[in-house]
Amino acid sequence: MVREEELLDAAARVLAGDHSASMVQIAAGIGTSRATLSRRYATREALLKAVAARAIEVVDGCLAPVDLDGATADGAAFDAALEELVVALLPAAHLYGFTSRDATVLADPAFRAGIDRQDQRALAFLALGQRLGRLRADLPPYWIWYSLWGLLDAAAEGVRDGHLAPREIGRLVLTSFLGGARPPWPPPAPAPAA
Numbered sequence: 001m002v003r004e005e006e007l008l009d010a011a012a013r014v015l016a017g018d019h020s021a022s023m024v025q026i027a028a029g030i031g032t033s034r035a036t037l038s039r040r041y042a043t044r045e046a047l048l049k050a051v052a053a054r055a056i057e058v059v060d061g062c063l064a065p066v067d068l069d070g071a072t073a074d075g076a077a078f079d080a081a082l083e084e085l086v087v088a089l090l091p092a093a094h095l096y097g098f099t100s101r102d103a104t105v106l107a108d109p110a111f112r113a114g115i116d117r118q119d120q121r122a123l124a125f126l127a128l129g130q131r132l133g134r135l136r137a138d139l140p141p142y143w144i145w146y147s148l149w150g151l152l153d154a155a156a157e158g159v160r161d162g163h164l165a166p167r168e169i170g171r172l173v174l175t176s177f178l179g180g181a182r183p184p185w186p187p188p189a190p191a192p193a194a
Helices: 004-017 023-030 034-040 044-062 075-099 109-131 141-160 166-181
Strands: none
Touching (some): 004 023, 004 141, 044 075, 075 109, 075 166, 109 141, 141 166
């Protein structure tokens, strides 16, 4: 018997590749029968809501590194937490890739509330990185957050399509993300006073 979490993660991978997959296609993609899948989830909508709840649960766990104490955190602590966050989010990319685009999931108030709560935690963390000079201050924190998820989604798609090896994507995402989110070094000289 497949554990619930494994079944939902597998369903999310199928749905990330084909957002309109039917229950028959999802069952085939995860290696089970439609009857077995339907015993657990009577409808496609019920399955989608379960995948969405799983996505919130997984990403909540991934966000633990963002809970730094802003009063005592320094650049090194922020950098370590940021790297830990990116690496933790890699396995969750398939869940986010599907749930962030599905109209049924996005219409669910519980899912939206979970996403909003997660966004606020992440945005506070990214704003801390900006105050510490570890992230570019000229980019809105939302843009930095969306950029990270875009890279994670691209990595998951690259692995799913066979273009990237799973062992490579951590380095690729982290390097690409930090290349765009870090301030230039050395920092530009301040503009002369007028």
